[in-house]
Amino acid sequence: MRTLSSFFILCLVSFNNAMFYDTTPRLYDFGPGTIGAPMLFRYSFGDATMGPPYEFRFKFAQFPQYDKTIVSDQNGEDYVVTFESAKAGNYTVQIDAWYSRHGIPFHWIGTLNSTFQLTDSLTGTIAVNDDARKKVVFTAETFKLSAILSYYFGFFNSANMTYKWIINDEVQEESSKVIVHTFSQPRLNNISVIVTATKTNGSDLIQKSGTFSTTLESKDPITNFTVDGPTEVKVFERLQLDCKIHGGTPPFEFDYFFWIDNPYSEHINVIKPSNESLFSLIRYFSAKGKRSLKIVAKNDVSSITKWMDISVY
Structure with a gap:
């Protein structure tokens, strides 16, 4: 690359x-x-x-x-x-x-x-953990922020470089190409770095400056995911499983997948987006058998998976 x-x-x-x-x-x-x-x-x-x-x-x-x-x-x-x-x-x-x-x-x-x-300005990007496309991070984790010039063939490799980082209107003490930062709370973070390059090109002194900016949304990860409800139901009896996400910043997504292979094949896959941390999974079954169930709770920065077996008699 x-x-x-x-x-x-x-x-x-x-x-x-x-x-x-x-x-x-x-x-x-x-x-x-x-x-x-x-x-x-x-x-x-x-x-x-x-x-x-x-x-x-x-x-x-x-x-x-x-x-x-x-x-x-x-x-x-x-x-x-x-x-x-x-x-x-x-x-x-x-x-x-x-x-x-x-x-x-x-x-x-x-x-x-x-x-x-x-x-007449320098051009470039800010990369998060070497990924210039990353726009969402999670809290309580340290991330590497890098100022990357958009120039090929090493034209500014010999230049004297200075960097001034500003995160949410606060000037950072670090003044290098790469800094580390922890986003302590869920919010929209405005990040910029003022880059100045000074070099001699033959007899000419070249000095260029530019501001690279990005916006990162920091979110809390999900800390736990619980599912309450019966694991045995009768045919045509209502199955209700109450799912609860602990911690985490919405929006959330609940993905659940029922399947049975014997004595017949049946697969049910549902994706449920939600801004709430509570979700009730309700199903009815028309035939006896043991269903495997996989439930995934996630947001943009984390996911937790639960596995269950549901017996229908």
Whole structure:
């Protein structure tokens, strides 16, 4: 898995006015690029009706000095550009793709027009236990928070980095890339880190800052789960099992699964969402036999499972 410790990748995102007659373009977006830091444009298309070589013509309407034609044996190409003298904003790029023979384009594959964004700030994310997509955590447990720059190829590896963490409007004493934090109560937590990078690039001193933010919801885990009620009932007699969740932050979900394999096969699976910690499971059975029962009580951060046998006579 690639890490986010080096250069930032920005790939083409918009399919505005795109025309491809015999290929399907694959385009990706990883966020805005930073002025003065290399940015990578990645373009590729699907199976082609003709073989290589291919010719890719990159044209930047606002930055013609970066226009470039690349000949490749692959059905895709990366083009790295460093926009030194630019202002923050949205810009356009056009890519023309051709089949080429002996250095001469002879068959047009298609044209794609797209937009990209430049910013004068650092870009990145906050990861929770190395997971940048995590949005829910549980209380009373320590989590690792990491500030991750969105740059590839190590451009800022040699930079002097500073970090200022702010959690729920409180500045943290830690000032490193990675801190640990315990969320003591259920709530919505606003987390941000101000990152500053200073480095020398040739004779130039580059200093960039950026704020990475995320919101984490902390919830109490379920501490116990009890089920009260009979384990024997007659045919067509009402079975009621009272289920209670102890602790935990709602919403909850009760999943229960009855099954019997002998003397016949019968499976019943029910999922019951609830904002309450109490739930009454009510069933009637039309035939004798021993049913196995699995009940799972869970919320976003925990789950507890109970197993029971119900005899129907």
